[in-house]
Amino acid sequence: MSISTPAARNGRRPSVKDVAERAQVSLGTVSNVLNRPDRVSAGTRERVERAMADLGFVLNESARQLRMGRSNTFAYVMLDATNPFFTDVARGIELAAEKADLSLFLCNSDGRGPREAAHLAHLQQHRVDGLLITPVDPDSPELARVVQHGTPLVVVDRATTSRSFCSVTVDDRLGGRIAIEHLLDQGHTKVAFIGGPSSIGQIRDRFDGACDAWREAGLPETDLLRVETETLSVQEGLVAGERLAGLPRRKRPTAAFCANDLVALGLLQQAISSGQRVPEDIAIVGYDDIAFAAGAAVPLSSxxxxRQNLGRAAADLLIDEVNNPEHEHQQVEFTPELIARTSTLG
Amino acid sequence: MSISTPAARNGRRPSVKDVAERAQVSLGTVSNVLNRPDRVSAGTRERVERAMADLGFVLNESARQLRMGRSNTFAYVMLDATNPFFTDVARGIELAAEKADLSLFLCNSDGRGPREAAHLAHLQQHRVDGLLITPVDPDSPELARVVQHGTPLVVVDRATTSRSFCSVTVDDRLGGRIAIEHLLDQGHTKVAFIGGPSSIGQIRDRFDGACDAWREAGLPETDLLRVETETLSVQEGLVAGERLAGLPRRKRPTAAFCANDLVALGLLQQAISSGQRVPEDIAIVGYDDIAFAAGAAVPLSSxxxxRQNLGRAAADLLIDEVNNPEHEHQQVEFTPELIARTSTLG
DNA sequence: TGTCGGAGTTGAAAGGTTTCAGGTCGCCAG
DNA sequence: CTGGCGACCTGAAACCTTTCAACTCCGACA
Structure with a gap:
């Protein structure tokens, strides 16, 4: 097979210079065709465009960026690309970026600090115009350093103590409260909170919110049973379910509030396979309302x-920070909402 | 608040030149510290490193790329970032890329052709060293054009007619076959195939494989009931379930093979909520074995x-294409595997 | 003493784009 | 015929890095 692609003809990819030569115009004119076509006469423009097509010209973004000093690109460093929650957040960011004509790169830190640091370094070197991140550790000095080096940054779905950048969060304490209030409404007076590890701020907040509601209802604290898990996975939900089932009937809670939907789905699975009815024997509320919650064997209240607004708001804050010289950092907090389904409504 | 970040001091980010000046050395030496530290004496190196730290120097990747002509970056254009299947594929790619010291950018075409085209153009301009993609249309001329312009490309999880790039697929026809063979083993002689639209090659293949097995078992074709859906979603699975339930008992299949797990989960939900037992009344096999399959109310055979190997293999092919001048394009095909769980085993 | 080699350092050139001050040309008003 | 204007086009300079041939020392060796 003979080599005949434009790019292979001479081992070098064609540049504006080659285009200019072939079209018999100057460099500047080619650039004008690219960036201000209205300033070029129709005939010339056409000649240049044909030359580009003939040569298979692809603009070199590095060179443009070098010259222009900006990249029109954002990046989002995700905490876990396999978690539906974060992919939905990413989608929100993407939509906002697309509307503002910005490219978006997604990176995945996979919950690993060093990987996150590598991505951060690389993205700064790439001179992205702005950075969104759900960090492994929201209080890491790394984040402040990024800002100091001149890359605007927004923290997504994590509270942080720093005031040198914007953040977007959801009120987890309120989320815990409304979950419990819903169960109280349904008449439950013995409830389990299932989740962990409590080193994670969000999980603490959800539990604290639950306690607030519980106390205000005047119920004894001992009847809000805390079941600590190692992680938030389906597997841990299963284990927790077995633990509940092992309790004597008098002590067994009639409802469970799980710190996320994966745990709730595990609990649900254990309940059904051990012959319990949901919600008659045990009602279940999850957290996040991932797509699989509605599609569970018993549709899951959550x-x-x-999510998507979270992403969109974060991107919008970043866009403001980049374009508006009077930008002031903000901490935006969204409000969660209870979606009641069969798993609590019978 | 006074502006005091290094970057803000003069509105321009420090360059190697600034570093060189401050460290009292030449440009070349700074570059050596960056790229060949062993060639620089310890004292000088230290001085340069201190200068970098003082100034908050961040290397400009655009300039480096421009000079070097390569970016050490791959990109994967995903078809649907919210589908767990693709995020797992992405993870496989990521691991391979990380091992080869390459950065990876993820983009999401979201199943939209124009968005895909935009990403493709942008990535070519960025001079990524190689491109992985699960395309909206595997036979689009766009892909060939990318290759022609000089960017190596590997198609992931889609068969294509072109031989100008590598591809990595899974044998869907075999997948269909083993699903049906499993159901035949369990004694089923009336089975539904649920999925669509059949314009998608993979779905056709899965159905064809199912037919192969069915025919070879000597069963009448009419007893392999085809239920066409609009998309592969939980919702469509629900609808299909209702359709099956509406059939007279004699005609009703005792098992269903769903073209993906989302459909299977929907079907499962419908079956359970309408009081059927799984697998006694209806056995269910899904496709993909996503994480939620094992965690379903009745653990789902699939x-x-x-997935991860798919991604890894694709990345490895691309790495070979980039580094090895004798690279030859390959079409790699993986073999699927049946995971039998409660939904077919009772 | 003179030569050689090696370690460390230098600085100009190159890479592809955009910008912008300046040029040419044709045409119209005076 | 002259001056001036607008439309269109030109090409050098700048952006920041890496590379590499050339240079300077300095100690070793004959």
């Missing part, structure tokens, strides 16, 4: 977070 | 694809 605390919904405005 | 045809597993080696």
């Amino acid at each position: 605390v919904r977070q405005p | 045809v597993r694809q080696p």
Whole structure:
């Protein structure tokens, strides 16, 4: 097979210079065709465009960026690209970026600090115009350093103590409260909180919110049973379910509030396979309202977070920071919402 | 608040030149510290490093790329970032890329052709060293054009007619076959195939494989009931379930093979909520073996694809194409595997 | 003493784009 | 015929890095 692609003809990709030569115009004119076509006469423009097509010209973004000093690109460093919650957030960011004519790169830190640091370094070197991140550690000095080096940054779905950048969060304490209030409404007076590890701020907040509601209802604290898990996975939900089932009937809670939907789905699975009815024997509320919650064997009640709005708001804050010289950092907090389904409504 | 970040001091980010000046050395030496530290004496190196730290120097990747002509970056254009299948594929790619010291950018075409085209153009301009993609249309001339312009490309999880790039697929026809063979083993002689639209090659293949097995078992074709859906979603699975339930008992299949797990989960939900027992009244096999399959109310049997290996293999092919001048394009095909769980085993 | 080699350092050139001050040309008003 | 204007086009300079041939020392060796 003979080599005949434009790019292979001479081992070098064609540049504006080659285009200019072939079209018998100057460099500047080619650039004008690219960036201000209205300033070029129709005939010339046509000649240049044909030359580009003939040569298979692809603009070199590095060179443009070098010259222009900006990249029109954002990046989002995700905490876990396999978690539906974060992919939905990413989608929100993407939509906002697309509307503002910005490219978006997604990176995945996979919950690993060093990987996150590598991505951060690389993205700064790429001179992205702005950075969104759900960090492994929201209080890491790395984040402040990024800002100091001149890259605007917005923290997504994590509260942080720093005031040198914007953040977007959801009120987890309120989320815990409304979950419990819903169960109280349904008449439950013995409830389990299932989730962990409590080193994660969000999980603490959800539990604290639950306690607030519980106390205000005047119920004894001992009847809000805390079941600590190692992680938030389906597997851990299963284990927790077995633990509940092992309790003597008098002590067994009639409802469970799970710190996320994966745990709730595990609990649900255990309940059904051991012959319990949901919600008659045990009612279940999850958290996040992922797509699989509605599609579970018993549709799952869940605390919904405005995932996509979260992403969109974060991107909008970043766009403001980049374009508006009077930008002031903000901490935006969204409100969660309870979605009641069969798993609590019977 | 006074502006005091290094970057803000003069509105321009420090360059190697600034570093060189401050460290009292030449440009070349700074570059050596960056790229060949062993060639620089310890004292000088230290001085340069201190200068970098003082100034908050961040290397400009655009300039480096421009000079070097390569970016050490791959990109994967995903078809649907919210589908767990693709995020797992992405993870496989990521691991391979990380091992080869390449950065990876993820983009999401979201199943939209124009968005895909925009990403493609942008990535070519960025001079990524190689491109992985699960395309909206595997036979689009766009892909060939990318290759022609000089960017190596590997198609992931889609068969294509072109031989100008590598591809990695899973044998869908075999997948269909083993699903049906499993159901035949369990004694089923009336089975539904649920999925669509059949314009998608993969779905056709899965159905064709199912037919192969069915025919070879000597069963009448009419007893392999085809239920066409609009898309592969939980919702469509629900609808299909209702359709099956509406059939007279004599005609009703005792098992269903769903073209993906989302459909299977929908069907499962419908079956359970309408009081059927799974698998006694209806056995169910899904496809993809996503994480939620094992965690379903009745753990779901499913045809597993080696998602992560798929990604890894694709990345490795691309790495070979980039580095090895004698590279030859390959079409790699993986073999699926049946994971039998309660939904077919009772 | 003179030569050689090696370690460390230098600085100009190159890479592809955009910008912008300046040029040419044709045409119209005076 | 002259001056001036607008439309269109030109090409050098700048952006920041890496590379590499050339240079300077300095100690070793004959």
